[in-house]
Amino acid sequence: MSDPKFASSVVSTASAPSGSLALDDRSDLTKIVVRTDPASAAAGQLGCPHGRSRRIGPVVVLGQRPTEWLVIGPALEVGAVVDELDTSGHTSVIDITHSRSLFALRGADGARVMEKVNGLDWSDAMMPDGAVTGGSVAKVTCDLSRQDEGGSWSAWVMADRSFGQYLFDAIADACREFD
């Protein structure tokens, strides 16, 4: 019996931009949602408020909602962060790796691409590096985060896995005029 390997919802990346923009499927990153009171010990350990994110090595903690955090990164490193959490009280730790697709849109025109599929203000002032929010992307409810990489503009788009291929193609199509 061969070991099962994680299969992304994005079967084809043929539509991906190939020039100044990049659209990466990072759905295989481990994603753990932590739900707890913002005054709890676990919230203190996670260390970022709603709307912000925090980097712990290769792990990113997103303050998704007032009582909800998302810990994303390689499985081992995410596990290390989550295992350290004090889950006393009413705290839930749920692995949603298989529930969510995660795409990284990278490139200087990324904000303009997002303006074609999302109604939020993607200016640096309103969506700075590390910002975390949510909204409709091409009519799909998504979690969104500005996550610059190496000083270059980058954003994460996360959505229900079942929309993965559709969403990847929709964002890739929005890239066409800038790529």
Add this chain to the structure above:
Amino acid sequence: MELRLPGRTSTTGVRRLDTERPGEVIDRSTSVPFTFNGKRFTGHEGDTIASALMGNGIRIVSRSMKYHRPRGYLTGDFWDPNGALQVGDEPNVRSGHRKLTAGMSVSSQNVWPSLDHDVKAANGLVSRFLTAGFYYKTFMKPASLWPYYEKVLATFAPGGTVDLDTPHGEFDKRYAHPDVLIAGGGPAGMAAAIAAADAGASVLLVEQEHQLGGHLRFGSDADRAAAGTLRDEVGRRPGIEVLTDSTVTGRYEDNWCSIVQRSHPTVSERLIKARAKTLVVAPGLIERPYVFAGNDKPGVMTSGAVRRMINLYGVQPGDRAVVFTANADGDAAADDLEAIGVPVHRVDARAGEGIVEATGPASGLTGVVLTDGTTVDADLLVTAIGWTAPTSLLNMAGDRPVYDANAARFFGSVQIDNVLTTGGIAGDGTVEELIQHGEATGRLAAARAASIAHALRSATVWATETTTDAPAFPADDRTALERHAHPELYRASTHGIVDYSEDVGSKDLVAAAKEGYDSIELLKRYTTATMGPAQGKLETVNTAAVLAEARGETIADVGTTVWRPPFVPITLGALGGRIFEPTRVSSIQPWHEARGATPILAGQWIRPEHYGDPAAEVRNTRTNVGIIDVTPLGKLDLRGPDVPALLEQMYTNKWRKLPVGGVRYGLMCAEDGVVLDDGVTGRLADDHYLMTTTSSGAGTIWEWAEMWLQTEHPEWQVHVTPVTTGYTSINVAGPRSRELVARLCDDVDLSNEAFGYMQVRRGTIAGVPDCIMWRIGFTGELSFELHVPSGHGLHVWERLMADGADLGIQPFGLEAQRIMRLEKGHFIVGQDTDGLSKAPTTGLENLIKLDKPDFAGKPELAWALEPEQAQILPRIVAIQPDDPTIVPEEACQILAGETNEILGRITSSRMSPTLGRSICLGQVVPSLALPGTKITILLVDGRRVAGTVQEHHAHYDPEGERARV
């Protein structure tokens, strides 16, 4: 007296100039071929269709809407009411604005048999009977004949033709959040953009024309130089995004503005939804036509039209001109004409001079009668009698512009914090004064935007933190532009056309006012004045002036109609924008597609309906083993000590005693007792449950659970997390399903004794840990519903197919599942129930526990369960047609014998491969619900067939023995 001007005579008087004009935008070295009404012509790159036609000597381009009078270009720009032409398969193209492209096929609209000889011009012979209100008065009675009237009248409808086979264009939309949005790229608008950008604001500068510059583009050398300097300065600032050939079409709450972008390299049109912190309205002014006899003859043009044609496109608009001027623009038009050698007779309104009539045949004017009785021989009459201030965006912002008689136009009257005006709409001045006002406006707009931006950032948790105090909202300290005096000139002593688009004359307006339609809003609707494609840009103020004259009042007394969005017509394509139609698929979809499964769209889900033969899929599942992808089944992860309380609240039955490893079916009802959803919930651990919902109800039930938790019982400690697609769900059904699952799972005892019906276990399947297994199914067979982490869903499916080959495994689709569930009599919420189906209708009264302290819908259900309600509420019953070969279509009515009294309907029906007969579920009145009752079903073809109500909902295995083995 007759005055003859010198000048050459030509066929039409219009032609391309031989020598280049300094500000031309055409490239004379190019040749752009096109056709007009089937004849071949050439223009130049940079031409509009209008300039190309006039450059080729064409003066008549269209016919008027009602009387089919020949029409030529009046304003020669976007607003020209006579310039709507068909271009290829696109109707109603604004030829005064649309750029000429090679190969264009341009034609006049609604003319027959030709533009030159249009038989509908006969309408003009009976024009005295076709006055305003003609339709209303003539075609009211008898009402029964209206359909016939309508057909005839439809043949007179204006506009071009739509080819339904036209390929869809690619349209698009985007959002924008500029600090400052500027509507209008004239000198003031450009200056505002530069100043705002220099103050640190992000600026979106929108210009309707193809080039920034406004009226300076076709002005003097100094004007063009000023425009060029401003354009260069705009281009040097990265903080300014320029959209030309684009229009701000609407302003809504909180400066939400719509912009249509017509020229775009990759799409036909784009709708931009801009949330501007401040909006600067700088659209300039629209030159207003003059009302007099013969004012719609080809050869009558506004001064702006003439200057555009001469200076931008090198087109001579006539041979011999009369220029009726009341302002400097008219004087400049006369100067431009004389500069290209056209003799001009100036009629100066400021000196008390005037015109009375344009004379000549319908095909074009040949003379102009002046107020002193002189007739001047001319083929061109230029009017420059004032402007309309396009205050639409101000109206949309809540302003109510008021009329200034001294300046002869409307001005804004209300200070709106985030909407500023500059340029002609704000006042008059030299180019320098307009630029200075624009700069001050840009600075103010940027400062106000900064204040608004600070507030926005402070209120947005993910935005950059604000580290300084909020900047003060600056007061308006601009020096206002002056309002120069201008003669009030609207109508001559004669009557003429007011609304060129609708063929409404001043005489019609006066007559309507005399009939009692003497409010501007009533007059508009009765006469249709201002309701055509120009939407009042040219005719609103003239309409008000004529009405004021008829009422013996002032224009200020009469007011104007309200300008609503859109400011310019928008194609349906642009409004539709890019069509996003999200679709969802499971992790197994590639396998389904590779096997040629017939897809079906269920909500947003693409699912396999069948793999070729659903009846065979049913038989195989009943005999061997089948697997179905049921991933869309809604799944909610529930955690916390108060989950039982939540379940008790949401379901009608009891949940507190559900043991770990147990699964229970439940019914959910809304507050009105109507069935909302159903499904099973299993207890995975002490404080951990997994709830399933119907596929379509997943979102609703999640929101509903959150509603109970967030608003009704915030004290309950429950976390609800949707995990619908976190698990790929596979139902393994059939007598050999246990044998198959056992081959892939070795850490769960699958025996009936250890893992009985309606129980849940966690285990490893095909090497995938953390899978959830239920002993449930919709088919009525021994079933294992496997919920596999979706990243491994396809792997498990393929392993099931491979390892089940010798067991006769076949996949089955949605249709086979629907057949099997109907054989088992399982109802589907929303199909067998409807928006009025209270829980007792389903026959599941035993699941309604009124002895619980509370649950959603309890009061209504307590009432619904009273004995008298049992005589009223419809019931779901199983029905079998007496003729087993007849399958009544779903929604067929159940009638009372041979009468037409409706007593119910068929809600589900199929031919059962298992039973070899037709089977149904239906809703009937209680009197028909007893087993053995004969009913009458009305088929779609009108036949009535008999059916019999069955004892159980299940047509097959009513005791449920097959699922419990």
